[in-house]
Amino acid sequence: MAATAFDEMNGTPDGAAPVRSAYESLRRWLDEKPGEFFDTRRSQAELFFRRVGITFAVYGDNETSERLIPFDIIPRVLTRSEWSFLERGLTQRVRALNAFLADIYGPQDCIKAGIVPGDLVYRNPHYRLEMKDVKVPHDVYVHIAGIDVVRVGENKFHVLEDNARTPSGVSYMLENREVMMRLFPELFSGHRVAPVEDYPDALLKTLRSVAPDGGGRDPVVALLTPGRYNSAYYEHSFLADKLGVELVEAGDLFVEDDVVFMRTTQGPTRVDVIYRRIDDDFLDPLVFRPDSALGVPGLMNAYRSGNVTLANAVGTGISDDKAVYTYMPEIVRFFTGEEPLLENVPTWRCREPGALSHVLANLPDLVVKEVNGSGGYGMLVGPHASRQEIEDFRRKLKHAPDNFIAQPTLSLSTCPTFVASGVAPRHVDLRPFVLSGAREVRIVPGGLTRVALKEGSLVVNSSQGGGTKDTWVLDS
Amino acid sequence: MRIRIAHETRYSYDKPARGVLQILRMTPRDHDGQHVVSWRVEPQPDGRLRPGEDSYGNICHAFETDEPVSALVLTVTGEVETHDMAGLVRGSLERVPDDFYLRATPLTESDDAIRGFAAAISRDCGTDTLAALHRLLVGLNERMVFDTNPTDSGTTAAEAFRMGRGVCQDLSHVFLSAARQLGIPARYVSGYFHRADGVSDQEAGHAWAEAKVPGIGWIGFDPANGISPTDAHVRVAVGLDYLAAAPIRGSRRGGGRETLDVRLRVDTPPARQQQGQGQRQG
Numbered sequence: 240m241a242a243t244a245f246d247e248m249n250g251t252p253d254g255a256a257p258v259r260s261a262y263e264s265l266r267r268w269l270d271e272k273p274g275e276f277f278d279t280r281r282s283q284a285e286l287f288f289r290r291v292g293i294t295f296a297v298y299g300d301n302e303t304s305e306r307l308i309p310f311d312i313i314p315r316v317l318t319r320s321e322w323s324f325l326e327r328g329l330t331q332r333v334r335a336l337n338a339f340l341a342d343i344y345g346p347q348d349c350i351k352a353g354i355v356p357g358d359l360v361y362r363n364p365h366y367r368l369e370m371k372d373v374k375v376p377h378d379v380y381v382h383i384a385g386i387d388v389v390r391v392g393e394n395k396f397h398v399l400e401d402n403a404r405t406p407s408g409v410s411y412m413l414e415n416r417e418v419m420m421r422l423f424p425e426l427f428s429g430h431r432v433a434p435v436e437d438y439p440d441a442l443l444k445t446l447r448s449v450a451p452d453g454g455g456r457d458p459v460v461a462l463l464t465p466g467r468y469n470s471a472y473y474e475h476s477f478l479a480d481k482l483g484v485e486l487v488e489a490g491d492l493f494v495e496d497d498v499v500f501m502r503t504t505q506g507p508t509r510v511d512v513i514y515r516r517i518d519d520d521f522l523d524p525l526v527f528r529p530d531s532a533l534g535v536p537g538l539m540n541a542y543r544s545g546n547v548t549l550a551n552a553v554g555t556g557i558s559d560d561k562a563v564y565t566y567m568p569e570i571v572r573f574f575t576g577e578e579p580l581l582e583n584v585p586t587w588r589c590r591e592p593g594a595l596s597h598v599l600a601n602l603p604d605l606v607v608k609e610v611n612g613s614g615g616y617g618m619l620v621g622p623h624a625s626r627q628e629i630e631d632f633r634r635k636l637k638h639a640p641d642n643f644i645a646q647p648t649l650s651l652s653t654c655p656t657f658v659a660s661g662v663a664p665r666h667v668d669l670r671p672f673v674l675s676g677a678r679e680v681r682i683v684p685g686g687l688t689r690v691a692l693k694e695g696s697l698v699v700n701s702s703q704g705g706g707t708k709d710t711w712v713l714d715s
Numbered sequence: 716m717r718i719r720i721a722h723e724t725r726y727s728y729d730k731p732a733r734g735v736l737q738i739l740r741m742t743p744r745d746h747d748g749q750h751v752v753s754w755r756v757e758p759q760p761d762g763r764l765r766p767g768e769d770s771y772g773n774i775c776h777a778f779e780t781d782e783p784v785s786a787l788v789l790t791v792t793g794e795v796e797t798h799d800m801a802g803l804v805r806g807s808l809e810r811v812p813d814d815f816y817l818r819a820t821p822l823t824e825s826d827d828a829i830r831g832f833a834a835a836i837s838r839d840c841g842t843d844t845l846a847a848l849h850r851l852l853v854g855l856n857e858r859m860v861f862d863t864n865p866t867d868s869g870t871t872a873a874e875a876f877r878m879g880r881g882v883c884q885d886l887s888h889v890f891l892s893a894a895r896q897l898g899i900p901a902r903y904v905s906g907y908f909h910r911a912d913g914v915s916d917q918e919a920g921h922a923w924a925e926a927k928v929p930g931i932g933w934i935g936f937d938p939a940n941g942i943s944p945t946d947a948h949v950r951v952a953v954g955l956d957y958l959a960a961a962p963i964r965g966s967r968r969g970g971g972r973e974t975l976d977v978r979l980r981v982d983t984p985p986a987r988q989q990q991g992q993g994q995r996q997g
Contacts, residue, residue, distance in 0.1 A: 361815040368770040368811065493734060493968075496763065496779070525738050525964045530869075536966035537736045540777055 244650040245392050246664050247315060261316045261713050264429055269313070269655070269662065277312065280422050281657060284310050287418045292473060309706035310415060311656045312422070315667055315688040322433075322684055322712040325388065325396060325671065328581035330680045331571060333384050333673045336403060336558050338574035340380035344370045344554060354573045355566045363563070364611070365404075365556030367519060369526055373543050375552050376449045377677040382550035383442070383514075384673040385409075385687075388581070390652040397584045397649070399668060400564060403555040405516050408687040409672050410474040413438060413481070415709040416685075431714040433684035439481035441674055441681040442514075446482075448676035449548050450511040458511040460484045461501055463492070465517050465533045475516050484514070494537030497544040512548045519553050561610040561644045562588060584649060589640040598645040599636065602629050605645045606697075607636065620697060622648050651697055654708065656690055666691045668699050669710065684712035716946040717752075718909045719984040722791040722920070724963060725976040731783035732970025735762070740905070740952040741791050741962050742774040747798070747806035749949060754793035760784055772810040773952040773960065789963065794984060795949045802943025804925055804933040804950075813927050815955075816900035822956040823892045826873040832858075833896040844899055844928050848936060851893055856941030859886055863918070868957065883922040883939035884957050890924040890938045891956065900927040904935065905960045907949040907981050915982035920962060925953065949981075 248266060250256035258266045288307050317325070342349050343360050350357045360366050385406025387399040416435050420427055443460065450458030464475035466488050479486035491502050492510065500507040515522065521531040526539040541547045557563060565586045571579040587594035589607075598605060602621050609617040619632040636643055653664035671686030688708040689699035699705040722741070743751050758764055762780035769775050778789075819825065825833070836854065840847040862880040872892040875885035887903055894901035901924055908921035923937035923944060935944035944950070954960035 357812060358814040358817065361812050362818045364818065364820075366815075368815065371770050371810075494736065495734075495781070497777075525736065525966055529958065529964065537777075537779075540738075 244664070244666065245390060245652040247390070247652050247654040247667070249655075249664075250393070261318045261715070265314070265316065265426075268426065277657065281312055283422055284312055284418050287421070288414070291414065308411065308701045309692060310418070311690055311692075311706050311708045312419070313655050313657065313662070314419065314426075314709040314711045315654045315669070315690075316711045316713055317685075319433075319712060319714050324580070326682055326684075328396070328579075329386055329388075329671055329673050329682055331575055331577060331580055332386060332398065332401070332567070333381060333675055333680060335567070335571040335574045336384065336401060337378065337380050337675060339570050340403075340552070340555060340558060341375075341378045342574070343557065344373065344380075349570065349573055352573065354569050355563065359560075359562055359566075360557060363557050363560055365519070365554065365560060367554035369539060369543070370552070370554040374545065376451060376545075376548050379449055379675050379677065380552040380555050381558070381673075382445055382449060382552075382675055384675070385670045386673060388669045388671065389584070389649060390667075390669070391649055392652075396581055398567070398581050399584055400561065401558055401567070402670070403551060403558045404518065405551065406670070406672065407471040407474055407516075408670055408689075409438060410477045411707050412672070412683075412685060412687045412710070413477075415687075415707055419709045430711065433712040433714060435683045435685045438672070438683045439478065441683060442478070443482050443484070445674040445676035445681060446512045446514055446548075446550055448678065449550065451545055451548055453511055456511075459501075459508060460512045460514060461487045461492075461510050463487055463489070463513050463515040463517055463535075465521065469516070471516065478514075482514075489533050489535050492535045492538075494535060494541050497537070497541045497546050499535070499538065499541050499547045510547060512550060514550050519556060522549075522553065561586075561608050562590065562641075565644060584646045587645045589636060589643040589645060594645075595636070595640045598643075599633060602633060604648060606648055607632060607643055607645045610642055610644060618698075620648065623696070648697065651691075651699075654688070654690065656692070656706075656708075658692065658694075663694070665694070666697050666699065667708065685710040716797050716909065717794060717984055718797055718907070718947075718949055719794050719980075719982050720792065720907050720949065721978075721980045722907075723978040724789045724791075725978075726787040726965075727974040727976070728785055728787075728967075729971030729973075730969060731785050732787075732967040733781075733783050734968045735778070735780045735784060735787060735965065736967070737778045737789075737963055737965035739776040739778060739789065739963055740769070740773045740960060741789070742776070743793075743795060743906070743949055743951045744772075744774060744808060745806075746804065746808075746950070748800040748804065748944075748946070749798070750796040752794040752796055754795075755791070757790045757792075759788040759790065770810065771953055771959070772808040773954070783969075797946040797949060799946040802935045802945075803931070804935060807933065807950075813900040816902045816927065817895050817898065818955060819892070819895060820956045820958070821871065822869075822958060823872050823888050823895070825892045825896050826876075829873060829876050829889065829892050830896055832876070833893040836893070837897055844897075844926075845931070845934075847897055848894065848899065848926050848928065848934070851890060851897075852936045852938055852941060852943075855886055855890055855893075855938040859889065859938070861886075861939055868961075882919070883937075886938040887922045887924045888956060890936060894924070894926050901925065902953050903956050903960050904950055904953050905957070905962055906951040907979075908937075908940070909947040909949075909981050909983070911947065915980050917979045917981060919977060920951075920979065921948070922957065923948070 248262040381403040385402035447458045462479040499510045521533040523534045523538040524531045589595045605621045607619040651666040654667045656665040667690045674681040688710040689705045691699045765777045767775045836850045866881045872888035875881035876889045891901045925933045952960040
């Protein structure tokens with residue numbers, strides 16, 4: 240399938256077509272600089288990442304629990320007009336997601352109108368009954384969304400999945416840019432690359448805009464982390480630092496009379512907005528998992544009373560569900576009255592008998608995903624699976640078809656990437672970060688480009704051996 | 716029947732505990748089968764007790780104290796007038812769509828054994844929901860032995876079913892797991908049970924299940940007693956499982972080891988109140 244993939248630099252992977260204009264000077268740079276130059280820079284980049292300590296933990300991999308995500312120095316480039324289109328599409332999609340969440344936790348019009356089946360919502364463990372009829376400030380549920388986009392042609396982008404819980408990876412977007420600017424200042428003087436550095440500023444504005452009405456008090460924001468053993472702890476401390484807010488763990492917070500306080504050296508300080516990087520299940524042991532030591536007892540009561548804002552809201556995980564995803568085109572139409580600008584990947588819902596039999600008959604050609612899975616776990620990539628893996632999956636699928644969706648194997652676009660043998664095309668995706676505040680949606684131009692480093696591989700997740708690239712939005 | 720309840724829960728801490736915060740689901744609501752005549756929830760020491768309601772519609776109290784405490788006592792007293800509705804739940808507050816009660820939770824997740832048990836019932840009863848639920852009730856009562864030893868409040872349905880033992884909470888969880896497996900919305904009920912044998916001092920509150928039967932409505936099933944609830948049952952709170960309907964969920968800072976002591980008395984009040992009952996019925 241690599242043979243048919245769209246190449247971001249060359250249009251086609253064989254290089255027969257002329258280099259796409261946005262990549263012209265990068266191509267020249269790659270051709271002209273000697274191999275040693277790139278070797279040196281690549282090891283400098285690795286050194287940089289080691290020094291800042293940007294690592295992630297791989298679950299189920301005890302031997303090397305902390306790893307560097309490989310960084311590739313060849314940037315992925317989007318033109319300004321491509322980006323403008325993406326920006327409009329992402330804004331539309333995230334507005335629809337927020338409206339959908341406000342609806343299912345409110346009047347439930349989309350269920351009554353038959354847009355989304357009720358059982359899909361109510362039976363989903365991420366639909367939190369505790370949020371029903373709770374008013375969240377400005378009806379914003381997903382303050383920070385990571386929308387995974389794949390490109391399958393010159394002008395064709397699909398949304399692969401919506402991440403509306405606690406999407407991570409933005410620290411890589413920022414660090415990747417920083418290391419690129421240090422290593423290759425000449426590239427930045429020769430290109431008009433749109434800046435991403437104001438992401439922390441945009442995030443802080445977004446978070447402050449959704450603070451409860453504090454009677455004119457300046458809202459206090461804190462970032463709640465599960466702690467240093469979490470795989471994304473680096474990102475939590477990095478962001479708290481960039482935002483200039485306190486990084487807190489459960490033990491630093493307490494609730495009194497439905498008000499959240501943070502222990503500080505100056506005594507207790509009232510907290511207005513919590514950017515929480517803890518899953519719903521662990522937030523409050525009095526409401527969710529009683530064994531959670533990561534959460535704050537009483538937090539949900541404070542939240543439901545409107546005395547603190549949680550970002551993202553509780554219960555947003557329902558929109559990450561891959562079965563709900565299949566209804567996104569209808570959700571966008573229903574809530575925005577517009578045609579979706581960004582298409583979904585065509586998807587079979589295995590809960591529907593007709594779709595299931597099609598999927599079972601075509602497993603070797605399809606990608607099958609668990610509706611609640613993430614991080615590339617629990618999925619079958621048919622074309623790359625062994626006969627045994629396919630048969631194992633067939634059994635799982637027959638046993639609980641509701642738990643799965645299936646998609647055609649997409650030819651994700653490729654981008655030139657340094658590999659052992661030199662520069663070769665590798666498949667990429669893109670996770671832009673969409674910030675929704677009280678009045679506006681902000682998206683810094685770019686995002687996190689993930690690259691599947693194994694030849695032919697379509698799985699870009701870092702936990703499955705993916706790497707990252709800097710993402711450029713280029714003003715010509 | 717007029718049922719009188721005196722329920723005392725006493726927590727003692729090795730060292731003084733701070734920041735005690737509890738969510739109490741200990742107050743019943745009226746429905747056709749029960750009328751709450753009087754009810755009090757009294758924490759000791761004094762603190763802030765704020766009434767509210769959870770998303771199921773259960774009456775909740777949030778209880779908070781700031782002072783360090785070495786013991787905490789929650790006393791619940793009240794009287795409820797009950798009527799035998801042959802298990803039917805009518806006039807209850809319903810806030811949650813039926814489909815919600817098909818959801819499995821960690822405590823009620825089925826395993827192969829429970830699925831097999833449910834499948835056998837489904838083969839025998841076909842689409843007759845009521846027959847299937849009765850078969851389930853009787854089957855569980857036969858298969859599982861009431862035993863307070865091997866399980867605790869965190870035991871899952873699958874674990875209890877494997878052991879074939881448990882308390883009313885465990886039997887109810889297995890019932891919910893199997894009923895949901897059969898596609899029947901089912902929920903957990905926490906409450907009280909008045910014993911017919913004259914024994915009024917009990918070790919713990921009671922729990923049973925309710926299932927939604929098309930064309931009829933919610934019906935109660937008490938697998939620990941192998942019957943549908945009668946006027947001996949006082950219904951307090953509902954939820955997806957024990958955790959959602961738990962009478963007390965609490966937290967504290969410090970305090971060291973905790974000792975729990977429960978005194979529960981469920982009886983019929985003396986004659987003066989009995990008269991009241993006569994008047995009501997007349």
